[in-house]
Amino acid sequence: MLEKIPKSFIDELVLKTNIVDIVSSKIQIIKRGKNFYAICPFHNEKTPSFSISLEKQFYYCFGCNVHGNVIDFLMNYEKMSFLESIKELSMLNGMKIPTKNIKYKKQCEKIYYEKKKLHNILYKLSKKYINNIYEKKNVQVRKYLEKRGVRKDIIEKFSIGYSNNIKIITDKYAKQNKTLVNLLIKAGILYLNKNNTIYNRFVNRIMFPIKNSKGEINGFGARILTKSFPKYLNSPETKIFKKKENLYGINEVYKYNKLIKKLLIVEGYFDVITLFQNKIKYAVSILGTSININIIKKLFKISNTIIYCYDGDKAGKNASWKTLEISLPYIEDNKILKFIFLPKGEDPDSIIRKEGYKNFKIRIKNATPMSEFLFKKLLKKNDLSSPEKKTTFSRLAINMIQKIPGKIIKFFLRKKLIKKLGITKHDQRCLLIPKKYIYKKKKK
Ligand SMILES: [Zn+2]
Known part of the structure:
Protein backbone atom coordinates (compact mmCIF):
# COMPACT_ATOMS: atom_id res chain seq x y z
CA MET A 1 0.00 0.00 0.00
CA LEU A 2 2.78 2.39 1.00
CA GLU A 3 4.52 2.24 -2.34
CA LYS A 4 1.28 2.80 -4.19
CA ILE A 5 0.71 6.23 -2.65
CA PRO A 6 3.72 8.52 -3.18
CA LYS A 7 5.63 9.29 0.00
CA SER A 8 5.74 12.94 -0.96
CA PHE A 9 1.95 13.04 -0.78
CA ILE A 10 1.90 11.47 2.67
CA ASP A 11 4.52 13.99 3.84
CA GLU A 12 2.48 16.85 2.41
CA LEU A 13 -0.64 15.53 4.07
CA VAL A 14 1.06 15.37 7.47
CA LEU A 15 2.48 18.85 6.90
CA LYS A 16 -0.87 20.35 5.96
CA THR A 17 -2.74 18.79 8.87
CA ASN A 18 -2.42 20.27 12.31
CA ILE A 19 -2.11 17.36 14.71
CA VAL A 20 -3.35 19.55 17.55
CA ASP A 21 -6.65 20.10 15.72
CA ILE A 22 -7.13 16.41 15.09
CA VAL A 23 -6.25 15.30 18.62
CA SER A 24 -8.28 18.04 20.27
CA SER A 25 -11.32 17.06 18.23
CA LYS A 26 -11.14 13.62 19.88
CA ILE A 27 -9.85 14.23 23.40
CA GLN A 28 -9.57 17.15 25.77
CA ILE A 29 -6.21 18.95 25.67
CA ILE A 30 -4.61 21.76 27.64
CA LYS A 31 -1.85 24.14 26.61
CA ARG A 32 1.27 24.28 28.74
CA GLY A 33 4.16 26.30 27.38
CA LYS A 34 4.85 25.44 23.80
CA ASN A 35 3.17 22.09 23.95
CA PHE A 36 -0.26 20.64 24.52
CA TYR A 37 -1.06 17.94 27.01
CA ALA A 38 -3.86 15.44 27.59
CA ILE A 39 -4.77 12.47 29.72
CA CYS A 40 -3.27 9.67 27.65
CA PRO A 41 -5.96 7.78 25.74
CA PHE A 42 -3.67 4.75 25.49
CA HIS A 43 -2.92 4.08 29.15
CA ASN A 44 -4.61 4.64 32.46
CA GLU A 45 -3.53 7.76 34.29
CA LYS A 46 -4.79 10.64 36.38
CA THR A 47 -2.35 13.40 35.45
CA PRO A 48 -1.74 14.22 31.78
CA SER A 49 1.50 12.87 30.37
CA PHE A 50 0.39 12.68 26.76
CA SER A 51 2.09 15.55 24.95
CA ILE A 52 1.37 16.96 21.52
CA SER A 53 4.00 19.10 19.87
CA LEU A 54 2.76 21.77 17.51
CA GLU A 55 6.26 22.35 16.28
CA LYS A 56 7.14 18.75 15.58
CA GLN A 57 3.59 17.65 14.67
CA PHE A 58 4.18 14.67 16.86
CA TYR A 59 2.65 13.11 19.97
CA TYR A 60 4.52 11.41 22.75
CA CYS A 61 3.37 9.90 26.03
CA PHE A 62 5.83 10.10 28.92
CA GLY A 63 3.81 7.42 30.70
CA CYS A 64 3.56 4.64 28.14
CA ASN A 65 5.93 5.86 25.41
CA VAL A 66 3.38 5.78 22.60
CA HIS A 67 4.33 8.22 19.91
CA GLY A 68 3.75 9.10 16.30
CA ASN A 69 2.35 11.55 13.82
CA VAL A 70 -1.25 12.35 12.97
CA ILE A 71 -1.61 9.21 10.84
CA ASP A 72 -0.41 7.02 13.71
CA PHE A 73 -2.84 8.78 16.01
CA LEU A 74 -5.82 8.05 13.76
CA MET A 75 -4.73 4.47 13.29
CA ASN A 76 -4.31 3.86 17.01
CA TYR A 77 -7.09 5.98 18.42
CA GLU A 78 -9.78 5.53 15.77
CA LYS A 79 -8.63 2.02 14.81
CA MET A 80 -8.43 3.10 11.19
CA SER A 81 -6.31 1.29 8.66
CA PHE A 82 -3.42 3.17 7.08
CA LEU A 83 -5.42 3.79 3.92
CA GLU A 84 -8.48 4.90 5.86
CA SER A 85 -6.51 7.48 7.80
CA ILE A 86 -4.91 8.77 4.60
CA LYS A 87 -8.38 9.08 3.11
CA GLU A 88 -9.75 10.84 6.16
CA LEU A 89 -6.94 13.38 6.18
CA SER A 90 -7.13 13.91 2.41
CA MET A 91 -10.81 14.66 2.71
CA LEU A 92 -10.24 17.06 5.62
CA ASN A 93 -7.65 18.93 3.59
CA GLY A 94 -9.56 18.74 0.33
CA MET A 95 -6.70 16.85 -1.28
CA LYS A 96 -6.98 14.05 -3.81
CA ILE A 97 -4.86 10.97 -3.32
CA PRO A 98 -2.46 10.62 -6.23
CA THR A 99 -1.09 7.25 -7.06
CA LYS A 100 1.31 6.01 -9.66
CA ASN A 101 -0.97 3.15 -10.42
CA ILE A 102 -4.22 4.53 -11.85
CA LYS A 103 -5.86 1.13 -12.11
CA TYR A 104 -5.06 0.39 -8.49
CA LYS A 105 -6.31 3.79 -7.40
CA SER A 235 -26.14 -11.58 7.94
CA PRO A 236 -24.42 -13.66 5.27
CA GLU A 237 -20.85 -12.84 4.28
CA THR A 238 -20.81 -9.57 2.35
CA LYS A 239 -18.17 -7.04 1.31
CA ILE A 240 -18.41 -5.55 4.80
CA PHE A 241 -19.54 -8.45 6.96
CA LYS A 242 -17.22 -11.28 7.87
CA LYS A 243 -18.56 -13.60 10.50
CA LYS A 244 -15.08 -14.65 11.55
CA GLU A 245 -13.89 -11.09 12.11
CA ASN A 246 -16.77 -9.14 13.59
CA LEU A 247 -17.41 -8.76 17.29
CA TYR A 248 -20.82 -7.84 18.59
CA GLY A 249 -20.61 -4.94 21.03
CA ILE A 250 -17.14 -3.69 20.11
CA ASN A 251 -18.34 -0.20 19.20
CA GLU A 252 -20.08 0.14 22.56
CA VAL A 253 -16.94 -1.06 24.36
CA TYR A 254 -14.93 1.72 22.71
CA LYS A 255 -17.67 4.24 23.27
CA TYR A 256 -18.19 3.62 26.96
CA ASN A 257 -14.65 2.79 28.15
CA LYS A 258 -11.92 5.37 28.05
CA LEU A 259 -9.43 2.62 28.50
CA ILE A 260 -10.10 -1.02 27.78
CA LYS A 261 -8.33 -2.68 30.69
CA LYS A 262 -9.97 -6.00 30.06
CA LEU A 263 -12.34 -7.55 27.60
CA LEU A 264 -14.92 -10.21 28.38
CA ILE A 265 -15.75 -12.61 25.57
CA VAL A 266 -19.21 -14.15 25.55
CA GLU A 267 -21.33 -16.12 23.10
CA GLY A 268 -24.58 -14.22 22.64
CA TYR A 269 -26.14 -10.85 21.91
CA PHE A 270 -28.22 -10.94 25.06
CA ASP A 271 -25.11 -11.75 27.12
CA VAL A 272 -23.44 -8.54 25.94
CA ILE A 273 -26.60 -6.50 26.49
CA THR A 274 -27.47 -7.84 29.92
CA LEU A 275 -23.90 -7.47 31.14
CA PHE A 276 -23.87 -3.88 29.89
CA GLN A 277 -27.14 -3.24 31.65
CA ASN A 278 -25.48 -4.54 34.80
CA LYS A 279 -22.54 -2.15 34.60
CA ILE A 280 -20.16 -4.53 32.83
CA LYS A 281 -19.48 -2.50 29.73
CA TYR A 282 -16.53 -4.39 28.33
CA ALA A 283 -18.12 -7.54 26.91
CA VAL A 284 -18.19 -8.54 23.27
CA SER A 285 -19.67 -11.57 21.60
CA ILE A 286 -18.06 -13.69 18.94
CA LEU A 287 -20.42 -14.60 16.12
CA GLY A 288 -21.20 -18.22 15.68
CA THR A 289 -19.70 -20.79 17.94
CA SER A 290 -16.09 -21.05 17.06
CA ILE A 291 -13.21 -18.85 18.03
CA ASN A 292 -10.42 -18.42 15.50
CA ILE A 293 -6.90 -17.03 15.20
CA ASN A 294 -7.99 -13.77 13.55
CA ILE A 295 -10.31 -12.96 16.43
CA ILE A 296 -7.70 -13.87 19.03
CA LYS A 297 -5.15 -11.55 17.43
CA LYS A 298 -7.77 -8.82 17.21
CA LEU A 299 -8.79 -9.20 20.86
CA PHE A 300 -5.21 -8.93 22.11
CA LYS A 301 -4.82 -5.74 20.08
CA ILE A 302 -7.84 -4.26 21.83
CA SER A 303 -6.84 -5.20 25.36
CA ASN A 304 -4.03 -6.96 27.19
CA THR A 305 -6.39 -8.95 29.39
CA ILE A 306 -8.90 -11.22 27.72
CA ILE A 307 -11.39 -13.18 29.80
CA TYR A 308 -13.50 -15.83 28.14
CA CYS A 309 -16.89 -16.56 29.63
CA TYR A 310 -18.62 -19.22 27.59
CA ASP A 311 -21.90 -20.90 28.47
CA GLY A 312 -21.93 -23.36 31.34
CA ASP A 313 -22.29 -26.51 29.27
CA LYS A 314 -20.05 -29.11 27.69
CA ALA A 315 -19.74 -27.14 24.46
CA GLY A 316 -18.68 -24.10 26.46
CA LYS A 317 -16.00 -26.09 28.30
CA ASN A 318 -14.66 -27.51 25.07
CA ALA A 319 -14.65 -24.05 23.53
CA SER A 320 -12.58 -22.77 26.48
CA TRP A 321 -9.96 -25.47 25.95
CA LYS A 322 -9.87 -24.87 22.20
CA THR A 323 -9.47 -21.16 22.87
CA LEU A 324 -6.56 -21.82 25.19
CA GLU A 325 -4.86 -24.09 22.68
CA ILE A 326 -5.06 -21.70 19.76
CA SER A 327 -4.22 -18.63 21.88
CA LEU A 328 -0.84 -19.96 23.05
CA PRO A 329 1.21 -18.53 20.13
CA TYR A 330 -0.12 -15.05 20.97
CA ILE A 331 0.60 -14.95 24.68
CA GLU A 332 3.33 -12.36 25.05
CA ASP A 333 4.49 -11.46 28.55
CA ASN A 334 2.14 -8.49 28.74
CA LYS A 335 -0.91 -10.52 27.71
CA ILE A 336 -3.21 -12.18 30.20
CA LEU A 337 -5.68 -14.89 29.32
CA LYS A 338 -8.35 -16.04 31.76
CA PHE A 339 -11.48 -18.16 31.84
CA ILE A 340 -14.74 -18.02 33.74
CA PHE A 341 -16.55 -21.33 34.10
CA LEU A 342 -20.24 -20.85 34.76
CA PRO A 343 -22.46 -23.34 36.57
CA LYS A 344 -24.19 -25.92 34.40
CA GLY A 345 -27.04 -24.56 32.31
CA GLU A 346 -26.16 -20.91 32.89
CA ASP A 347 -24.95 -18.25 30.51
CA PRO A 348 -23.74 -14.73 31.38
CA ASP A 349 -27.22 -13.32 30.71
CA SER A 350 -28.97 -15.75 33.06
CA ILE A 351 -26.39 -15.76 35.83
CA ILE A 352 -26.03 -12.00 36.22
CA ARG A 353 -29.80 -11.68 36.42
CA LYS A 354 -29.82 -14.28 39.19
CA GLU A 355 -26.87 -13.17 41.25
CA GLY A 356 -26.41 -9.52 40.29
CA TYR A 357 -23.45 -7.31 39.49
CA LYS A 358 -21.49 -7.78 42.71
CA ASN A 359 -21.38 -11.55 42.53
CA PHE A 360 -20.59 -11.56 38.86
CA LYS A 361 -17.74 -9.13 39.54
CA ILE A 362 -16.34 -11.73 41.93
CA ARG A 363 -16.47 -14.32 39.14
CA ILE A 364 -14.47 -11.95 36.96
CA LYS A 365 -11.99 -11.31 39.75
CA ASN A 366 -11.59 -15.03 40.40
CA ALA A 367 -11.39 -16.04 36.76
CA THR A 368 -9.08 -19.01 36.18
CA PRO A 369 -5.72 -17.99 34.70
CA MET A 370 -4.57 -19.79 31.59
CA SER A 371 -1.73 -21.51 33.50
CA GLU A 372 -4.07 -23.02 36.05
CA PHE A 373 -6.54 -24.21 33.44
CA LEU A 374 -3.76 -25.74 31.36
CA PHE A 375 -2.32 -27.90 34.14
CA LYS A 376 -5.70 -28.78 35.61
CA LYS A 377 -6.99 -30.06 32.30
CA LEU A 378 -3.84 -32.04 31.46
CA LEU A 379 -3.72 -33.56 34.95
CA LYS A 380 -7.33 -34.58 34.69
CA LYS A 381 -6.50 -36.75 31.71
CA ASN A 382 -3.16 -37.98 33.03
CA ASP A 383 -2.65 -38.54 36.72
CA LEU A 384 0.97 -38.85 37.72
CA SER A 385 0.76 -42.36 39.15
CA SER A 386 3.41 -43.94 36.94
CA PRO A 387 6.52 -42.86 35.03
CA GLU A 388 4.62 -43.48 31.78
CA LYS A 389 1.78 -41.22 32.81
CA LYS A 390 4.23 -38.62 34.03
CA THR A 391 5.95 -38.80 30.66
CA THR A 392 2.74 -38.33 28.71
CA PHE A 393 1.79 -35.43 30.92
CA SER A 394 5.21 -33.80 30.54
CA ARG A 395 5.23 -34.23 26.80
CA LEU A 396 1.81 -32.63 26.39
CA ALA A 397 2.62 -29.79 28.76
CA ILE A 398 6.02 -29.04 27.20
CA ASN A 399 4.52 -29.04 23.72
CA MET A 400 2.00 -26.48 24.79
CA ILE A 401 4.37 -24.30 26.79
CA GLN A 402 6.85 -24.17 23.89
CA LYS A 403 4.25 -22.45 21.73
CA ILE A 404 4.12 -19.41 24.02
CA PRO A 405 6.28 -16.50 22.80
CA GLY A 406 6.41 -14.68 26.15
CA LYS A 407 9.76 -15.59 27.72
CA ILE A 408 8.87 -14.80 31.32
CA ILE A 409 5.53 -16.59 31.36
CA LYS A 410 7.19 -19.53 29.65
CA PHE A 411 9.84 -19.64 32.37
CA PHE A 412 7.25 -19.71 35.14
CA LEU A 413 5.17 -22.35 33.40
CA ARG A 414 8.23 -24.59 33.11
CA LYS A 415 8.93 -24.00 36.76
CA LYS A 416 5.38 -24.96 37.62
CA LEU A 417 5.69 -28.10 35.52
CA ILE A 418 8.87 -29.15 37.29
CA LYS A 419 7.15 -28.64 40.62
CA LYS A 420 4.13 -30.66 39.56
CA LEU A 421 6.39 -33.53 38.52
CA GLY A 422 8.23 -33.38 41.80
CA ILE A 423 11.60 -32.90 40.18
CA THR A 424 13.95 -31.15 42.51
CA LYS A 425 17.53 -31.96 41.68
CA HIS A 426 19.23 -29.55 39.35
CA ASP A 427 20.53 -32.11 36.88
CA GLN A 428 17.16 -33.75 36.52
CA ARG A 429 15.72 -30.37 35.83
CA CYS A 430 17.90 -30.21 32.72
CA LEU A 431 15.57 -32.71 31.09
CA LEU A 432 12.96 -30.03 30.71
CA ILE A 433 15.24 -27.26 29.62
CA PRO A 434 15.66 -26.70 25.86
CA LYS A 435 18.50 -28.64 24.26
CA LYS A 436 20.87 -25.76 23.77
CA TYR A 437 21.14 -25.25 27.50
CA ILE A 438 21.98 -28.85 28.23
CA TYR A 439 25.60 -29.52 29.08
CA LYS A 440 27.28 -31.40 26.26
CA LYS A 441 30.10 -33.88 26.76
CA LYS A 442 33.26 -32.97 24.93
CA LYS A 443 34.08 -35.17 21.97
CA LYS A 444 37.06 -37.38 22.49
ZN1 LIG B 1 0.25 6.91 27.62
Missing part, protein backbone atom coordinates in the same frame (compact mmCIF):
# COMPACT_ATOMS: atom_id res chain seq x y z
CA LYS A 106 -9.60 3.30 -9.21
CA GLN A 107 -9.96 -0.13 -7.71
CA CYS A 108 -9.32 1.22 -4.20
CA GLU A 109 -11.82 3.99 -4.65
CA LYS A 110 -14.38 1.63 -6.03
CA ILE A 111 -14.08 -0.67 -3.02
CA TYR A 112 -14.14 2.29 -0.66
CA TYR A 113 -17.32 3.76 -2.12
CA GLU A 114 -18.98 0.39 -2.43
CA LYS A 115 -18.41 -0.21 1.26
CA LYS A 116 -19.60 3.29 2.11
CA LYS A 117 -22.81 2.65 0.18
CA LEU A 118 -23.41 -0.60 2.06
CA HIS A 119 -22.74 1.04 5.41
CA ASN A 120 -25.12 3.87 4.53
CA ILE A 121 -27.95 1.61 3.51
CA LEU A 122 -27.57 -0.54 6.64
CA TYR A 123 -27.57 2.59 8.78
CA LYS A 124 -30.81 3.79 7.17
CA LEU A 125 -32.33 0.35 7.54
CA SER A 126 -31.33 0.18 11.16
CA LYS A 127 -33.16 3.46 11.80
CA LYS A 128 -36.25 1.91 10.26
CA TYR A 129 -35.88 -1.23 12.40
CA ILE A 130 -35.60 0.95 15.50
CA ASN A 131 -38.76 2.85 14.60
CA ASN A 132 -40.60 -0.42 14.04
CA ILE A 133 -40.22 -1.30 17.71
CA TYR A 134 -42.34 1.64 18.72
CA GLU A 135 -45.07 1.14 16.16
CA LYS A 136 -48.43 0.45 17.74
CA LYS A 137 -48.99 -2.84 15.95
CA ASN A 138 -45.64 -4.24 17.09
CA VAL A 139 -46.58 -4.51 20.73
CA GLN A 140 -45.35 -8.15 20.82
CA VAL A 141 -41.80 -6.94 20.18
CA ARG A 142 -41.85 -4.55 23.09
CA LYS A 143 -43.38 -7.27 25.25
CA TYR A 144 -40.67 -9.73 24.30
CA LEU A 145 -37.85 -7.30 25.14
CA GLU A 146 -39.58 -6.46 28.37
CA LYS A 147 -39.87 -10.13 29.22
CA ARG A 148 -36.14 -10.52 28.67
CA GLY A 149 -35.63 -7.54 30.93
CA VAL A 150 -33.97 -5.26 28.40
CA ARG A 151 -34.25 -1.66 29.52
CA LYS A 152 -35.35 1.07 27.13
CA ASP A 153 -32.08 3.00 27.36
CA ILE A 154 -30.18 -0.18 26.47
CA ILE A 155 -32.41 -0.78 23.44
CA GLU A 156 -31.42 2.68 22.31
CA LYS A 157 -27.72 2.37 23.13
CA PHE A 158 -27.40 -0.84 21.16
CA SER A 159 -29.75 0.37 18.39
CA ILE A 160 -31.90 -2.75 18.74
CA GLY A 161 -34.70 -2.91 16.20
CA TYR A 162 -37.33 -5.10 14.63
CA SER A 163 -37.70 -6.41 11.09
CA ASN A 164 -41.35 -7.00 10.31
CA ASN A 165 -43.34 -9.70 8.60
CA ILE A 166 -42.69 -8.83 4.97
CA LYS A 167 -41.46 -12.02 3.31
CA ILE A 168 -41.46 -11.35 -0.39
CA ILE A 169 -40.54 -8.25 -2.34
CA THR A 170 -43.07 -7.82 -5.12
CA ASP A 171 -41.94 -7.57 -8.75
CA LYS A 172 -43.56 -4.18 -8.97
CA TYR A 173 -41.61 -2.84 -6.02
CA ALA A 174 -38.39 -4.40 -7.25
CA LYS A 175 -38.81 -2.81 -10.68
CA GLN A 176 -39.60 0.59 -9.26
CA ASN A 177 -36.71 0.50 -6.78
CA LYS A 178 -34.09 -1.39 -8.73
CA THR A 179 -31.01 0.31 -7.27
CA LEU A 180 -32.21 0.04 -3.71
CA VAL A 181 -33.19 -3.60 -4.04
CA ASN A 182 -29.83 -4.46 -5.61
CA LEU A 183 -28.02 -2.71 -2.82
CA LEU A 184 -30.06 -4.56 -0.20
CA ILE A 185 -29.17 -7.83 -1.88
CA LYS A 186 -25.48 -6.89 -1.76
CA ALA A 187 -25.89 -5.93 1.89
CA GLY A 188 -27.30 -9.37 2.68
CA ILE A 189 -30.76 -8.16 3.69
CA LEU A 190 -32.64 -9.46 0.66
CA TYR A 191 -31.86 -12.55 -1.37
CA LEU A 192 -32.84 -13.95 -4.70
CA ASN A 193 -33.99 -17.56 -4.83
CA LYS A 194 -33.83 -19.96 -7.78
CA ASN A 195 -37.18 -18.80 -9.13
CA ASN A 196 -36.00 -15.21 -9.19
CA THR A 197 -38.24 -14.26 -6.31
CA ILE A 198 -36.74 -11.72 -3.93
CA TYR A 199 -37.07 -12.58 -0.27
CA ASN A 200 -36.48 -10.71 2.93
CA ARG A 201 -33.90 -12.66 4.93
CA PHE A 202 -35.04 -11.35 8.29
CA VAL A 203 -38.74 -11.89 8.85
CA ASN A 204 -40.31 -11.17 12.22
CA ARG A 205 -37.01 -10.82 14.00
CA ILE A 206 -35.41 -8.66 16.66
CA MET A 207 -32.46 -7.01 14.93
CA PHE A 208 -29.10 -6.48 16.59
CA PRO A 209 -26.84 -4.27 14.47
CA ILE A 210 -23.30 -5.63 14.40
CA LYS A 211 -21.12 -2.54 14.29
CA ASN A 212 -17.40 -2.17 13.74
CA SER A 213 -15.21 -0.28 16.17
CA LYS A 214 -16.04 3.02 14.45
CA GLY A 215 -19.79 2.40 14.78
CA GLU A 216 -20.57 1.58 11.16
CA ILE A 217 -23.05 -1.26 10.79
CA ASN A 218 -21.47 -4.24 9.06
CA GLY A 219 -24.38 -6.62 9.40
CA PHE A 220 -27.13 -7.83 11.67
CA GLY A 221 -27.75 -10.58 14.15
CA ALA A 222 -31.41 -11.48 14.35
CA ARG A 223 -33.54 -13.39 16.82
CA ILE A 224 -36.88 -14.83 15.79
CA LEU A 225 -39.89 -13.75 17.82
CA THR A 226 -41.87 -16.93 17.31
CA LYS A 227 -40.82 -20.48 18.00
CA SER A 228 -39.66 -21.21 14.47
CA PHE A 229 -36.21 -22.15 13.36
CA PRO A 230 -33.45 -20.96 13.33
CA LYS A 231 -33.60 -19.07 16.57
CA TYR A 232 -30.68 -16.84 15.60
CA LEU A 233 -29.65 -15.74 12.16
CA ASN A 234 -26.69 -13.60 11.07
